[in-house]
Amino acid sequence: MYRLCVIPGDGIGREVVPVAVRALQRLLPGLQTIQLEAGWDCFTRHGTSVPQATLEQLREHGAGLFGAVSSPSGAVPGYRSAILTLRQQLDLYLNLRPVRSLPGVSTRDDVDLLLLRENTECLYVGRERMLGDDVTIAERQISRRASERLAACAVALAPQRQPRRITLVHKANVLPLTCGLFRDSCRSVLEAAGLSALVDERLVDVAALQLVQEPQNFDMLLTTNLFGDILSDLASHWGGGLGLAPSLNLGDGIALAEPVHGSAPDIAGTGRANPAAALLSAALLLRHHWHLPEQAALLESAVDAALALLAGQSTGTRTTALVEQRVLEHLQRLA
Template sequence: MSSQFPVVVIPGDGIGPEVTKATLKVLDAAGAPLEYIEKQAGLAALEQGDDVMPQDTVDSVRKHHVALKGPCTTPVGKGFTSVNVQLRKKLHLFAAIRPVRSLEGVPTRFENVDLVIVRENTEGLYSGIENEVAPGIVTSLKVATENGTERIARRAFQYIQNRDRKHLTVFHKANIMKMSDGLFLKSVEKIHGAEFPSLPYDTQIIDAGCMKLVQDPTKYDVLLMENFYGDVVSDLAAGLVGGLGVVPGSNIGHEDAVFEAVHGSAPDIAGKGIANPLALLMSGVMMLNHLNETTGEQSFKDAAENIKAAYNKTLADDQKTGDLGGSLSTDQFADAIIKRLA
């Protein structure tokens, strides 16, 4: 590639700027041909006198189509709407892809976990349609559309086909929510029959599925579910391999893609230099693979494979941050990865 590829970088707030800085340091050291365009969102944007989700930030992602985003604080029970939800809706990022795998050097009660959660990202209970219909009575509207359920089903089957995965399992609660989750299942069946008849899939009621997931996660390959279920199950699955600090996340639409650490902004440790940048770095690797797929540029894939091998080796060598039982600072962990780059 003769020039660098522009990507929008949204550091976020709390520990966001620290883990973002460390991540970009590793990306640069690996030779990823990237040009960073920094934009703000969340509390960082508010502190600059802007809106929590500045239009300039949204427009920049629309222009360049790819963003890497650090964590942003979301108030609980009050205040502004989640920055993540706003960004997904404004950019029509309808598919959240979250790989979850065991890492050498991060011991848990399970081994050989290697699953992917595909979550519908714009509908369901997270549509944000809530009303106080009478004093002390609040309703939340769960939204499911034919278009929304069909496109996420298609994306899940495409993921299996393109990544040489083996099997899709659909989590649902259609025995109770017969219309909304029923539509979800009908859409999966329709897309499977019309476009992917050779790919195997099955369905499971989500409560039973969660029980089986924590009994033996190695029984699952790719899991598909609606928005709220996907949020809960992806965090649950992260707990099987060491927590949110060791899993990446991506939000994909037809035109734009945002890659992000799925953990919180951890304001209690912000500025201390001890945050683990691995989740955002892993998301950066997902971003590089996405760029390789969309541009055909081999250097993105080479950098992604180099970084992945380096952080795997770093963890295997017991070089870790405090949350994983080690003693390295944010920058020291990044430097340890850089030393192991090919």
């Protein structure tokens, strides 16, 4: 029996998440779902962006689908980002960000990379302080344990992906203690697993340039939380942009699928949100948490077919409902 916590969140999350849930129900008859709250709207109602009940249910059920979160542009007393809270409270220490060429939306057809982002540390620990009136300080945390866990995930994924190359991305020339520890810890785990021939390194600025110039040369990338956030967003251009980018937050026995796009308040309620990122995030949940690669491939194929079919239509006609219709039709034929 498969169980899923459904957290629509804010804005278009409430429109795209139900589409992904219906696709999962087509692939997993009998899927049990429970609706939960998190996000900015939740904070305005309850004074917390992630209620304790949401954390408890996710721990119990083990799988979740989170839609989108709105965040204020400045500090709000008592508020902390819902997705950061979920990642840290549930120890979702790995963030998977695949980028591949998608039919009808990608500008090239040779990109297929997987970015593994450490998901709990770096500047995202949220330790900031004032030093007098004119200076602020943010602390960056990098630990051997978190770095080794990330590399161990790469080792676990290598047999199914068969990577041509595993690239460690850092800035150890400027940050020799934090980035140096990250690089050396990851490298030792990969080398101990017999993958040393595949391992190379890039400084983060060089990696950014090469992801623009020659993305086809990358396969698996391992990096820290902040660098992973930036590089995965940059690389998403080759998969149609942030609006189509999927991700999966993974911990021990627990996973939270999350389309990368935001809450998009400018189009919320118009029926124009593309649910492809939520659908592809659900496919990651199928493949990496429930270990159902055939069902994941079916869902990805259905999304690809729908995007290819809709590519020739004007943007105004590519509605949420139409994308869902095409995906479900293809799922029915493929099944």
